[in-house]
Amino acid sequence: MSNFFSSSIGKKIIMSITGLFLILFLLLHLSINLLLIFSAEAFNTASHFMATNPVLKVMQYVLAAGFIIHITWASLLTLQNQAARPIKYNTNSPARNSTWSSRNMFILGSLIFIFLVIHLSDFFYVMKFGDMAGKSDYELVTSTFKIWYYALIYIVGFVFLGLHLSHSFHSAFQTIGLNNKIWMKRLKVIGTIYLFIVCIGFAIIPLYFLIPELF
Amino acid sequence: MSILDSKIPDGPLAEKWSKHKASIKLVNPANRKKLDVIVVGSGAAGASAAASIAELGYNVKVFAFQDSSRRAHSIASQGGINATKNYKNDADSDYRLFYDMIKGGDFRAREANVYRCAEVSNSVIDQFTAQGVPFAREYSGYLANRSFGGVQVSRTFYAQGQTGQQCTIAAYQALMRQIHEGKAKMYNRCNMLDIVVKDGKARGIIAKNIETGEIERYSAHAVVLATGGFGTVYYLSTLAINSNGSAALAAYKKGAFLANPSLAQIHPTSIPKLNEYQSKLTLMSESLRNDGRVWVPKEKGDKRKPNDIPEEERDYYLERRYPAFGNLVPRDVASRAAKERCDAGYGAGETGLSVYLDFKDAIQKQGEKTISDKYGTLFDLYNKVTETNPYKEPMRIYPASHYTMGGLWVDYNLMTTIPGLYAIGESNFSDHGANRLGASSLLQCAADGYFILPVTIADYLADEIRTPTIPTDTPEFEEAEKAVKERLNKLISLNGTKTITSFHKRLGNILWDNSSMVRSEKSLKKALQLVNELEKEFWSDVKVPGSINEFNQELDRAGRVADFFELASLIIIDALNREESCGAHFREEYQTEEGEPKRNDEKFQYVAAWEYQGESKPPKLHKEELKFENVKVVQRSYK
Amino acid sequence: MKLKLKIWRQKNRNSKGKFEIYDLDNVSEEMTFLEMLDYLNSKLILEDKEPVAFDSDCREGICGMCGLYINGRTHGPEKEVTTCQLSMKAFKDRSTITVEPWRSKAFPVIKDLVVDRTSFDQLIQAGGYISADTGAAPEANSIIIKKETVDRAFDAGICIGCGACVATCKNASAMLFVGSKVTQLALLPQGKAEATIRAISMVAKMDELGFGNCTNTGACEAECPKGISISNIAKLNREYLYAKIQD
Known part of the structure; x- marks a missing residue:
């Protein structure tokens, strides 16, 4: 495996594996969040379980590593890719041959990163190290979502996430080589279904708490 | 007795090559790395020769004027490559392929060379397959074959309509491997302008670095020309627009004899000229005549759409005139037949200068899928050029300049009359006589490059092992470089009023009208005069922009066109000399009552090899008598 | 057709290039794109201007020698054609066509539209x-x-x-x-x-x-x-x- 991680394909495989790991994490995150709609108690229990279970505690670090590696390698690859074309085209019509999001994964990723920082400081940091002032996890989350601009930040964040995911799923499989002419179409369909479930699923939650506040 | 020694080994035809290989001189592997070989041209012949010679251990330098050796025009060969595998059990053999080529060439090729080409054909297929050429396969996984014009067996191996591409890329990759291993060096964008002869031996070349314009000297113990044909002399041809005859002409002027220059093939199935601006013609592979039927309307000047013309009003003239071979007659026959119909006023299309090639019956019988499997890439190509769909409507085709059977005279070892100078592939004259059969040009290139030259070149190099690296600071190199520079300077300094292309077009028209599919003494004499006049005008009124020491495509083009004038004169002189009709060379005066070519074996059963005598002096003719000991020389008939 | 051509001109590897604008009249839609450039060059030559350098050889889409970036697309706007197969029918009368060389660190420009x-x-x-x-x-x-x-x-x-x-x-x-x-x-x-x-x-x-x-x-x-x-x-x-x- 010498030089694997420094080769272009090796670096991409790292992006792919960490990406797929984050895709899985999003599903888990979503299923816990959806509990917010159904029962405060269930959410609190799940939230507590996530925070205290020793295996999951370790997984938190793995998850953090996943994010950090995904972001670091993305930056590295983007810098190299910029260098591969020192003189840009004067006239360019890339929209004819590729999707906007596929070409702007780094920008989308950066926007998601900003969202992530806001998100972590809102909830994760407060839950873990902050002063909960006697509030349960459920109360903390729902009270935030009831503030309109917070809800908006989250919904916009999920739009970015959706665009990012629109080029993630099939792309990840392509990079690790699990793809061919037939599966390309199938993976794109599965990927699209996944991204709608995740993005609509996440977006419903702040809306669910915000809308009653507006009327 | 001619001064030409073709060095054909004694013995029975089928044993000549093995006997020759067994008796030829060899170079010890340890000595090979001390010997340099220059290969000019990097197509199917050049790349395979360079790779194979490098594998043997010689130092090889390869030159191509394109940006990569993969661009050479062998890449555009479409239909296939012949071999005598007899996979179809149709009684094929080396002898049959040999016979077909000799007969197809109208008994104007050298027996021993042609037999050897047939003999190594199987090894060529084996070699290409081993190097990864995806030849078409049956569902069983075994190799597939198809038929080509002028033969009654199925012996052609193919990769859809891109056989040449696949084979050329395989040879290119073999060459790239040798470059990787440090045994060969590639000089891209490097245009050979002259050959350097020292003490009577070819010792190097003068080349122009196309990017910088610098004139450079390269030396070697032997020089191999694999520079292709000069069909572009007609301006419009199926060749690449930069294909040229300059290397052949340079060799000729340095003392190599040029053989049969008038024997040029006009291919019957090219997409017709569509407009005045056209810079080239696109070939439709001969293989299409396997399943396509050629016809014209029975009614003169019938301007209906082809699909509106009912069956009984169509004249399948090839099937009518040549019932035994039908649509699969050789190229020269098919071309003349098309010209005859069009000249008589039955031609299709607006201009009346085309005939139909119809796949309706084949599609009905075999289904669109099968036809698309066989010819898909060709159909797509046709569609792109003409914007009509050949699955729905017959193709329109017309003859176009394609291949030069003539070329540098070589002996059995593929050496020209200059010791140490070799010519392989289309650049030599040896295997195709007066007409080349389909799917035999890739074969000859690969046979020469992979299996013949690497063996025969040792015979010469064995005597060179004591010759150290050839220095390039000798008077011979200096003189050659000076002459090259003077000519370039002259071209630049003319600063006339007409473009190079305009001259090339006019030259092409003169030749096409007077010296192509049908020629006569009258037309040829007229052509010679017109060519000479045009040449004079060129040297006083052509405009070559820019300067020498820079990337100057026009200057490179100017040199080529200047050479085309001299080649054109040679073509005409040769055509005038050959007072008979044979294969592609059809002199109106010499035809049978049915309009077929009439040979004169008594007087013209020879190779006409022309020797340069100096500027504005007529060339000197040398004859290599052709002996046919293994075939009966007959009137060629495909009826 | 009447066209405005915006073409990248660059003397050699080391020089800095720039775009030049050429007005070209009487272009036939029967021409291929490269025949249109041939036509432009013949005019430039007769006007004592330097013709535009571009690569091409087989002109039937198989050698791979040609290749231009035309109006922001490789080999122009049509699908599955090379530049030499691109027909002028793909362009509108009185339009501007921008022609650039391939751009990549691994493909340095040698001259005008020619890359290595x-x-x-x-x-x-x-x-x-x-x-x-x-x-x-x-x-x-x-x-x-x-x-x-x-x-x-x-x-x-x-x-x-x-x-x-x-x-x-x-x-x-x-x-x-x-x-x-x-x-x-x-x-x-x-x-x-x-x-x-x-x-x-x-x-x-x-x-x-x-x-x-x-x-x-x-x-x-x-x-x-x-x-x-x-x-x-x-x-x-x-x-x-x-x-x-x-x-």
Whole structure:
């Protein structure tokens, strides 16, 4: 495996594996969040379980590593890719041959990163190290979502996430080589279904708490 | 007795090559790395020769004027490559392929060379397959074959309509491997302008670095020309627009004899000229005549759409005139037949200068899928050029300049009359006589490059092992470089009023009208005069922009066109000399009552090899008598 | 047709280029794009101006020598054609056409619209071959290959090496070029013995030559004049991963 991680394909495989790991994490995150709609108690229990279970505690670090590696390698690859074309085209019509999001994964990723920082400081940091002032996890989350601009930040964040995911799923499989002419179409369909479930699923939650506040 | 020694080994035809290989001189592997070989041209012949010679251990330098050796025009060969595998059990053999080529060439090729080409054909297929050429396969996984014009067996191996591409890329990759291993060096964008002869031996070349314009000297113990044909002399041809005859002409002027220059093939199935601006013609592979039927309307000047013309009003003239071979007659026959119909006023299309090639019956019988499997890439190509769909409507085709059977005279070892100078592939004259059969040009290139030259070149190099690296600071190199520079300077300094292309077009028209599919003494004499006049005008009124020491495509083009004038004169002189009709060379005066070519074996059963005598002096003719000991020389008939 | 042409002009490798504007009248829509440039050049020559340098050879879409970036697209607006096959019918009368050379660190401009693509040769030199010495080949039919496999190898092997994939890729990546060669040779039994080393060396060379990384935008497949599929890139990734695991 010498030089694997420094080769272009090796670096991409790292992006792919960490990406797929984050895709899985999003599903888990979503299923816990959806509990917010159904029962405060269930959410609190799940939230507590996530925070205290020793295996999951370790997984938190793995998850953090996943994010950090995904972001670091993305930056590295983007810098190299910029260098591969020192003189840009004067006239360019890339929209004819590729999707906007596929070409702007780094920008989308950066926007998601900003969202992530806001998100972590809102909830994760407060839950873990902050002063909960006697509030349960459920109360903390729902009270935030009831503030309109917070809800908006989250919904916009999920739009970015959706665009990012629109080029993630099939792309990840392509990079690790699990793809061919037939599966390309199938993976794109599965990927699209996944991204709608995740993005609509996440977006419903702040809306669910915000809308009653507006009327 | 001619001064030409073709060095054909004694013995029975089928044993000549093995006997020759067994008796030829060899170079010890340890000595090979001390010997340099220059290969000019990097197509199917050049790349395979360079790779194979490098594998043997010689130092090889390869030159191509394109940006990569993969661009050479062998890449555009479409239909296939012949071999005598007899996979179809149709009684094929080396002898049959040999016979077909000799007969197809109208008994104007050298027996021993042609037999050897047939003999190594199987090894060529084996070699290409081993190097990864995806030849078409049956569902069983075994190799597939198809038929080509002028033969009654199925012996052609193919990769859809891109056989040449696949084979050329395989040879290119073999060459790239040798470059990787440090045994060969590639000089891209490097245009050979002259050959350097020292003490009577070819010792190097003068080349122009196309990017910088610098004139450079390269030396070697032997020089191999694999520079292709000069069909572009007609301006419009199926060749690449930069294909040229300059290397052949340079060799000729340095003392190599040029053989049969008038024997040029006009291919019957090219997409017709569509407009005045056209810079080239696109070939439709001969293989299409396997399943396509050629016809014209029975009614003169019938301007209906082809699909509106009912069956009984169509004249399948090839099937009518040549019932035994039908649509699969050789190229020269098919071309003349098309010209005859069009000249008589039955031609299709607006201009009346085309005939139909119809796949309706084949599609009905075999289904669109099968036809698309066989010819898909060709159909797509046709569609792109003409914007009509050949699955729905017959193709329109017309003859176009394609291949030069003539070329540098070589002996059995593929050496020209200059010791140490070799010519392989289309650049030599040896295997195709007066007409080349389909799917035999890739074969000859690969046979020469992979299996013949690497063996025969040792015979010469064995005597060179004591010759150290050839220095390039000798008077011979200096003189050659000076002459090259003077000519370039002259071209630049003319600063006339007409473009190079305009001259090339006019030259092409003169030749096409007077010296192509049908020629006569009258037309040829007229052509010679017109060519000479045009040449004079060129040297006083052509405009070559820019300067020498820079990337100057026009200057490179100017040199080529200047050479085309001299080649054109040679073509005409040769055509005038050959007072008979044979294969592609059809002199109106010499035809049978049915309009077929009439040979004169008594007087013209020879190779006409022309020797340069100096500027504005007529060339000197040398004859290599052709002996046919293994075939009966007959009137060629495909009826 | 009357056209305004905005063409990149650059004297040589080291000089700084710029765009020049040319008005061209009486262009026929019957011309191909390169015949239109030939026409422009003939006018420039007679006006004592320097003609535009551009590469082309076979003019039938198979040699891969031509290739221009036309109005922001490789080989122009039509699908699956090379520049030499592009018809002027694809353009409107009185329109402006911008013509640029391929842009990539690995394809430096030599002059005007001509670029140096020897990096592609270097990629093939790194391992894009089957090491079968002349004379060493077994009888061709002793290797049985499924028709489907050969057809797939052919589909990968029809690459003409024009460089449009690199030119159009936002990262100037050569993955489709390398992928199609690795795929073609890895599919065939003759090429399997070297599949591992081939994938490793060709990818290493690709990285060394300064091509970018593939981000699966699919632009190369969409612009490839021969329609070569990015499934060949997936196959390359697979071959490479497998090779590295064995390594």
